[in-house]
Amino acid sequence: MDISKKKLEWIYTTMYRIRRFEETMLEQTLKGNSMGVAHTSDGQEAPPTGICAHLTDKDWIGSTHRGHGHCISKGLETDKMMAEVFGKATGQCGGKGGSMHISDFSKGMLGANGIVGASIPLAVGAALTAKLKGIENESVGVSFFGDGASSQGVLHESMNLASVWKLPVIFACENNGYAEATPSWYAVSAEDIASRAEGYGMPGVVVDGMDVFAVYDAAGEAIARARAGEGPTLIEMKTYRYHGHFHADDTSKYRKPEEEEYYKKLDSIKHFERTVTKQKLMTEKKLKSIRDAIEQEMLDAVEFALNSPMPDVSTVYDDVYVNYSNPIAGLR
Amino acid sequence: MDISKKKLEWIYTTMYRIRRFEETMLEQTLKGNSMGVAHTSDGQEAPPTGICAHLTDKDWIGSTHRGHGHCISKGLETDKMMAEVFGKATGQCGGKGGSMHISDFSKGMLGANGIVGASIPLAVGAALTAKLKGIENESVGVSFFGDGASSQGVLHESMNLASVWKLPVIFACENNGYAEATPSWYAVSAEDIASRAEGYGMPGVVVDGMDVFAVYDAAGEAIARARAGEGPTLIEMKTYRYHGHFHADDTSKYRKPEEEEYYKKLDSIKHFERTVTKQKLMTEKKLKSIRDAIEQEMLDAVEFALNSPMPDVSTVYDDVYVNYSNPIAGLR
Amino acid sequence: MTTSQANNPLGPGYEGVAGSEMRFRDIFRDTLRAEMNRDDDVFLMGEDISGGFDKDTKEPLDAWGGPFAATKGLVQEFGVERIRDTPISEAGFVGAAVGSALTGMRPVVDLMYFDFVTVAFDQLLSNAAKSRYMFGGQTKVPLTLFARSGAGTGHAAQHSESFYSMLAHIPGLKVVVPSDPYSVKGLLAAAIRDDDPVFLVNDKKLINLTGFVPDEEYIIELGKGRYMRRGTDVTLVGMSYTSVVCQQAADQLAEIGIDAEVIDMMSLSPFDEDILIESVAKTNNVVIVDEDTPRASMASEFAAVIADKAFDHLDSPVKRVTSPHSPVPYSRDLEIEFMPQPADVVGTVKKLLGRE
């Protein structure tokens, strides 16, 4: 295997962190500690991890409503993420954004986004910045989106733009088979979404999205192309979300138990563990120590979030603009 | 040739009528008799003619800013069209629409449309009506759009919708090589726009859009599929506009004379004339009598338009709604 | 069940009519069902309005039954053709709905969250709203759209909009904003039967509200407001959920001896100028309460109409109580601060009438 030991550890840490963050967050949400809508991405750890393993803080990613995995892969801190979901002042966005708007511009994370498809052109724009500044080799744009988002026109506009301008963009489609309860076989008129790449003059690859090594390899190739100035790639990763569309969604109403079990067998974390132990790249002990550290991190994150203060209500009026203070406090 | 004599006459009449309508209209516009912006489609006679040859008043078409050819192919009367372009009360829309909004719902013509790409889903909707009413066999939707419009997201959304719902739609792309001055090789990331059809689970065909027989054949097949309930087709017709993007546009600034001459040699009307006379399907005499009738029709159309009254200014306030008279005459 | 309470929301003439206490969400669905039964040309489109299909049988599962289960059960009654699940292509399917309306159907589109109208904005504004006019009255667009608006549920900046003012700005479109079970029944039926495009904006905070609904079939004329409470000291103008806010404020004002009149606009385009003028002519004071952000809003519009046509009746400045000029924040306390609250209305009225 052509992955450094350090990278392997990073991959495992990241995937396990995503898994446990989602499970912990869901638990907390169902307890009433989070105040809004939360979409979990456990099961889908491989796509963001395998891709972001190739990125630095100078690369940019655009994300979705299901953004926690993207955030964690891009290096955001789970305590500030948890606090944001809890609506606390110490949250990543001061409690103003919530689960669907976590972002960290210092880490190259352009924000989760509540409008399906809307973040796709943002990553194209980040890539355009790189091209204009002549730093494509060190700053690519990755746009994460789902199978459902493939039906949004802005994806097609973005693919065409990135292609005609030869921008360093990775279109990273996380096809988890469903958009809410709607199966992709119903809503998507192509067998593989990746097959659409050809019509936009870019390579399209289908990857097993439960296999982080497969994602890592495909992403490595695409990102290398992008950094070399050879333009965009569409990567479709077939994956699966373990929980409902959002915290209160009951998947049994639209997914068969067989199907859920099938994917659990493919579990990306287990697959990683089997692979690295079999190939003697990491010891079970090392794996466990990583898991233990993450468990502690989650306890700390929840504690941090719980103990953090609510934002001051005066912050409602801040940050509408940079250069102009909001003159209308609701005309009251 | 598998086309009835009557149909051949209709095709020639229609193509020549489009040609002469555009030339006459342009002349009148440059004289100042039309008041707005007008886009001519001479050179592009084959696509609408070859397609609409298969349609009846129960079929629906959506059109573009360059809509005169579509209107004429769908059976609209040139005097009312001319009057509309002149902004007269007798115009197809009472002078309220102008060149970019000519429509005739009694003829299955959903209107020219000034927003690039915006009419595409309208044709999908008409096809949906047919499907819901169980009359797909007699009512298909045809969406005309240009190479430039292929970059609008709504095209892709519409293709996907038509495909997943198996609607009787023809996506009729008139690729004239340019969107304003922008060449399609610059703006379109595919060699052939038709190649995108595959990604939407529908057939895509490239046709010589200067050859009305080729268009007729391809359209016949696609429309037969649609009427049989087998779903949509994308037809890309490579064609050329003889005049500028709009009445005041100078093509010499962005098109080479060689290129213009090349297409003039392929002229669809001349090609038709050569073919039918060579194959002895129509006589030169018959062709001439058709041309003469059209020349007279154009004189009549201009006269009708010139002599028609301007709309009463009170009509500004009509027809904003069906069921509610406009209460605000500009608050004056 | 029969009601005779004088203070029912139906106004005079409705005392003693047969009806029952119902949830907003239930009467919404019942009305959709009734209109679909009444007219075969009515059909429904949207994401997960049934929700999910069995992979083998292709049968609909009705797993969601629409956002907030608004259409639950309808697919069993009407089938997948008329309860039509869509891909996430709002511009495409709103455009298709317009095309369908232009060719003889009466589509009803569920846009889920109101915020998503932005991705279909061109189809709504350039096609739905303009077709009749720009084609010289040749055609009509009997299209209904609905979506859920409003802050207060922790949905944050992109799922909490109340920007119905922008829709009401658009000539050719109609906009209605029910505020209780009674009004949603009458307005939804009126919208579906209307030959113009109508957008029904449904505040999320109303969805589980209960209220009296007559059994009989009725429509509420588009463009008409109603009195929710009669009073003499000040007019409170509400729309959508702020009608509830106004009523709560009126209760609190009553306790300190201020007799407020409450108007529920119900329709924003067209809207009821007469009721505004009539009420202000009596009370001489007015506060308009709107959860939409203030600039170029319906609150501004009502204020402008009053400042023009009821100017001579005014004893005090025309006041607006609105959300701030900002996106909607996520955290609960911030959301509460963001939304106009009864206390804000009470405070404004007291200041206005010099009763601080």
Added chain:
Amino acid sequence: MTTSQANNPLGPGYEGVAGSEMRFRDIFRDTLRAEMNRDDDVFLMGEDISGGFDKDTKEPLDAWGGPFAATKGLVQEFGVERIRDTPISEAGFVGAAVGSALTGMRPVVDLMYFDFVTVAFDQLLSNAAKSRYMFGGQTKVPLTLFARSGAGTGHAAQHSESFYSMLAHIPGLKVVVPSDPYSVKGLLAAAIRDDDPVFLVNDKKLINLTGFVPDEEYIIELGKGRYMRRGTDVTLVGMSYTSVVCQQAADQLAEIGIDAEVIDMMSLSPFDEDILIESVAKTNNVVIVDEDTPRASMASEFAAVIADKAFDHLDSPVKRVTSPHSPVPYSRDLEIEFMPQPADVVGTVKKLLGRE
């Protein structure tokens, strides 16, 4: 060239400054050029802003130089990277511009006709306007957009919009509406240098207008209005082209002895409340003139602010002169009827002051 006319549009302090009479279109381009020279991060995107490429050499032809030749010549100076022709994908490239602004550039987007903003509406509203707020102030969006608005050129319903009110409604976005060569220079420079998204709406009827422009570099502070004419009898409030209409109306009113004050708002969001109040406090009468359609419009907003904050100064109802609540018609006579004309303003003022 030096001006000293007291009645210049620049207000006090500008007598004697060096400058010259220029066309609106020319100073617009000059300002773009100056800003691009000033800051390498500024670049321009839009359809045919250079226009056309040689098939063999791939060199830009500058065949259009932008709609109405607004950017003609710039591609020669700045090259195709910074004068970037786009496919017809407004949602895509406005979104890309937002992404680019979030990552360190200062994009300027030419949307051609104002009407086309509808296809990019979501990117503008959900991303450009909200990013700073919903991300808790982490970032800024130094994005400028411009487009051509207005009726009067026979472009019909889908190429003649003036719906800047809808943009001004959106928190997080700023909106400016220059009305002459002087103001477009200062507002465009200010917009490009501003760290928030700013939309500059440019009425087509202004494009060939000439006026005095100082040579020196200057910006006009966003959110400030100005007096175009001082008077004592009535305040006329204009914005974009209606500032010209107001001045023409004021000339006509002067002939019958009515001394009108004319305000040009210049910025719609934020806007200058103070100038409105100050002027109405003096004249006690006001007519707001707006080519946008009336419902929930900037005319409504200004009326609402005046009816609240200048209420005690008002001697007469707050009047709006706007376009009708309808799409824009095509035919010339209809278009003229549609647009607010000086005669409409004069008629309204005469009625208001009882001078009929």
